[in-house]
Structure formats: C-alpha cells, structure tokens
Amino acid sequence: MKERTDHNKIRSFGIFSTLFLSLVGFGVFTYTQSIGKILGHNGFIPTIIYGIIYLIFIYMIYNTVKLNNHNKFEVIVENLFGVVLGRIILFLLSIGVVFLISIQLRIFIDSIKLYIFPNINSESMIGITLLICYYVVRSGDKVLAGINEIMFVFLAICCLIIFFIVYKNINLSNVLPMEFKDGYTYFRGFLTLSSYFVGAMMLYYLLPKYKTEKNARLNVSYKSTIFSFVFLSLVFLLCVGVLNINQTVKSTWPIIMAFTTIDVPGGFIERVEGIIITIATIFFLVNFINLYFYASYVNSKSLGLYKHKISSTMFIPIIYVLTLIPQDIDDINFIINKWAFPISLVLVFLVPLVLFVATYIKNGVSKKEVRK
C-alpha cells in the first residue's frame, strides 16, 4: 500500500509556486498602467531594482519565523503581543486582506464583463467566482500547495508559448531613451510596486510547514520573489514594446489591449487576446484563492476556531457586499487610492517590520533573563 502523503508538509516547489502565484496575480492586469504613469517608458529596470530592495522584507519574514522556532503564525503573534492583542491584530489582518481581495475581484469582474461576457450581470458573476473559490478554499489546508504547483506548471507553459507568439511584435526602441527621474518619483514607484506584494504574507503560513534544515527556506522564497518581479518587468516590457507608453497609460487593461494588436501568422489562432484573458483569469483566480484561504485561516485563529471552514463561509457575504459597494469608476478609483493603497502598504511593510522588531526585542529580553 502506498503511504498517504502528509498534508502538513510542503515541498520546496510548493513554496516556490504558491509564493509566486500569491505575489503575481492581480498585478498582471493593472501593474503596467500604474507603474507606467509614475515612471514612464523605462520602468522595467526600476522594477527589478525595487524587487531586490523588497528582498529585505522577505528576509525579515523568514527571520521572524526562524527566531520563533518555526511556530505557526498565530502562535508567533500571540507570543509576541499576548492573547487579546494578538487576536485583535490577526482579526484586523484578515479583514484587511479580505478588503483588498474584494476590490481586486470587482476590478477583475469589470474587465471580464467588458471582454468576454458583456450581457451577464456582475452579481451572478461575482457569486459564481466566489462559489468556485469557496469550494477550493474549504479544503485549502490540504490542496492549496498542490493546486499552486499544477497551475504554475500550466501557466509557465502557456506564458512561454505566448512569448514565442508575441516576440516579433515587441519593438524594443519604444523603451528608449533612458531617462533618470528624481528620487521622489522612484520612491513612489517603489510604493506602487510593493502594494502588489500583499501575497508575501503567505510565507507566514508556508514556512512553518516546510521542514528542512539549512537555508533552503530562505533560498526558495528569494528565488520565487525574484522570479515574480522579473515576470512583472517582462510584462511591462511587453506592453510598452507592443503598444508604446502613451497608449499603455491610457488603456484600462494594457496587457489585454497589447494582445488585441497581435496578428498570428497562419491564422491558427484568430484572437490571441482570448488566450490572454484565460491566462489572466487563472492568475487572478489562483491568487484570489491563496489570499482568501490565508484570510480565512488567520481569521479562524483569531476567533479561536479549530478549522478555517467557518471563517471562509463567513467571508462569502462580506466579500460579496464589499465588491458591490463601489457604484462607478469614480468610487473604485477613490477606494483604490484612499483605502486599498494604504492598507496594502501597511500589510506589506508595517506588519513584517513590526513582527521582526518585536521578535528581536523579545529575544533580547529573554536572553537577558537567562543571563540573570
């Protein structure tokens, strides 16, 4: 008889693919436009540099988990801040993530509505997307890493084929000339790029489950992060190369518009943008499932529940309502700029920083106590 696989263990490829798909997901749709507005036509090199700077935060997350003896996230937070405050923090975290993913879901549904299903109303599409994701998230602690592994391989093959289709149409002279901007602009660009990296929090869930010695944990999370921002910068290069920067900034979903311009010789694929929408949909759905699962996991721990299933059920109406709150584009822009952006910055920067500093201080205190 075969031994049943241990669901509490994740192999390194699982971490790699899960982290990658948590970092890059929603960004595929809007990253190019938002970074192009700030940095102009040569935003791809800054993207890579930003990513390298961002590795500091991955290092912090890794060290936080390591210094706390690879405990689970809820145990770490409760040890650091006490049970009451810790559970309040966990609850707020989960609500923040849910808020972000519901705004992302709204934008995703709007784009799908424009390009694929113009006649179906948004409510039923949101309902069906939520049902599909809920079904996966319910058994998330068993299947999450597996799903990510499969989807990563699938998406990698698709993206490679797409790249071979598109590479002739990329006009690299659109990236020229190289220009330097002032420091404040680059700083804003860094904040914008980082706001897409909320998924880095998945490491708090993943790392304790990955049982190896040495630095393998750190290496695999570094690799995955590097891979994701190289991927994002390639997406940027593709959009600017095909469309040029003026059109990229104007368009609502640049990556889809870039592919509406591409003519496949031989005509074996008539509409390439259909494939792109499918790939982007899978990117979004897997990203959504990851963050949804993470939110419900953290939430269940904050409420003291044994399983995350109750939390994920509880989130369905919350996400549904949050998704439908913005009435028009103006509301969506307002929510993104005034709410979603600061919240994602808090989740991306403040949370790892606070946990890391708190761990260091606590370690120092306990060492002193031992000496006494």
Place this chain on the structure above:
Amino acid sequence: MKKFLYVISCFVVCLLMKSCTYSQSIDTRLFVSGIGIDINDEGDYSVSLSYPDISEFSPESSKIKGAGSISGFGKTFYEAIGDAISRTGKSVDLDHVKVIVSSSKVVKDSKYFSGLLDYLSHDPQISRRVYMCIGDGDAKDFIGFKPESGEDSQVFISELIENNSKDNGINSVTLNNVLDYFSQNKNILLPVLKLNEDNKVMSVKGSYILSNYSYIDELTLKDTMLINFLRGDSDRIISSINFKNVNVSYEAQNIDRKIKSKNSSNIDVRFNLKTTIKNCLDPEHTKSSGFINDITNMLDNNINMKLMNLLNKFYKEGIDILNLEEHLYKFNTNLWKSYIKDNNSWVRGVSINLQIKNNITNIGNISF
C-alpha cells in the same frame, strides 16, 4: 448525497446564466466584415456595413449567398451604427471586421477623423488588427464593390493592400499602427484606393500623409514606394534607368539602413543595397569590361537624385517625413534636448545627406 446536492446546485447555477436562456442562433446575427465611413451633406457620419449573407448557411450546405450592405447616419459614429441597426432585423456583431475604409472627406477633416479613431480605439469588440485605408470617393461604393472574381469586397481590399505592400511598396496599415504613430507624434502613410468611372475596377492610387489626426499631403504610388523605402517600412525599390539607350530594370533591396547625426542640422542617412538587374538586352555591354562598375555608379547617382528630390520637397515645406525627430529623441537624446525640443523651425533647416551604395549581386540567368 452531499456530492449529489453539490452537482445539482452547480447545474442550476449554469442553467440560470444568461448565455443558456438568452442564446442567439447564428443566423440571427449580422457578422460585419467591412465598415465604410463617410460624411453626408448635412455633416453627419454615414456608416455602411458590409456582411456576408448567411441566411442559407446550415450544417448540410455551407453556402454563403453573396454579400449585403446596410448604412446609417448619425452625429457620432455610435449613433450611425445604431441607425444602421434599426434597418436590420438582426443583432450586429463587430468582432469580425477586417477592413475599415474611410472616405477622403473624413480623413481631410481632422475633427471627424479624430472622432472616428476615438470610437474605434474605445470599442473592445473591434480588433486592432483591422486594415485602415482611404477610399477616394464614396466609402459606400468601396464597401459594396463586387470584384469579377466573385470574392467579398473586404477580402478583395485586404488582399489588394497586402499584395501591394509586398510588390509596390505601400504600407499595409492596421488600426493599431495609426493609433501607435499618432500617440508618438509620428506621421503615417495611409494607402488610398480608387475606383474607375463605372465602379468596376478598384486599384491603389497612392497614399495620404497624416500627422496628428490631420491631412498633410498626397503621394502617388511611385513616390509612396520611395518614401516607404526611405522610412524603412518597405525594403525594396523596383524601378528602371536608361543606360546607353536601353531601359534597364532593377530591384534594389535594402539590407542596411543607418541614420547618423553629428549636429542637429546635418543628418546622414546611409543605405546599403543588394541589387538585382532584371534585363540588359544590348550585346555591346558584355564586351566592355567596366560594365558592372558603370552601371553601379549610375544606379547610385540615379537613386540618390530621385530620393533627394522627394526629400527636399518635403523638408522645405517643414514636413518631417522620415520621422527623424522621433529617431533623434530615442537614439540621440542630448542633441534632441539641446537643439530640437524647443525649436519649431528645425525641420526646415535640416539638411539630409543621403548616401546610397549599390551592390549588384544577382543578374539572373544571363551572365554579362
């Protein structure tokens, strides 16, 4: 039981989706294949849509009963499409548009042309791969044109443009090209089609130069080939020279095009050509030893003179036909910043130094 309930609920959800309950069969749709845009006497858009008639189309006999066309009028492009829809009992589908023919009236009025492009770039249904061309006359005649070979008009027009872009050096322009060039402040050559008097023969007339949504000038078919060659959009010139009383045809293919600039007013454009001699009937030529050398020099001078005449004409009028400003902006940014950025009369003052080098590599079956 739990699984069964789940399957049932999925099934119900699928049935409740609109695509199942409000489906449209294929013969109730109007698949538009070509759009013709014109302005009528009242200053409204007049849009004509051509479509293949698939009313007799069925799995048993895949027969397309010719083509039809409808037209509509309106203050905006969208209104005109709506007006056209009101004249048909079917739902209009713009997914399969291949060709957009705008009449020269539309193109020459920048207000109408920019409005048209604005609509076309907004609509997610219209693909950006559609061919754009200009009809010299009523756009409706071009869209409703019936070629003798019995093809659809849009198939004929797109093949006309594609083949002429290979052999006659016109530029096959898609909607994306137009938007791309205009968004970078570059000028573009749009192919112009014409019909003869009894609307039976369609041919390529030449092209219009457009910049920033407005009409600048017109080019003949020959000049279009030369200008596209200079711009690097097409890679060959096919022409002839008179060499010792014999008309020698040649085909010069561009293998290397370089633009160099030392200062803002002197720009070198260098071409390295691979030339094929197509005919040389005079037996006297074979006896002279320096024949290849002679003809090469003559070709160099001839092509140079032809191209310089065209270029001087445009640059004296202040039209940057080669998009040199954009080239300098990308590859020589310091020069662009210091001299050209704020200097509006730069184009008139620029002198282009054209250097052409022919290498005769192919002389066909007969050796000299």
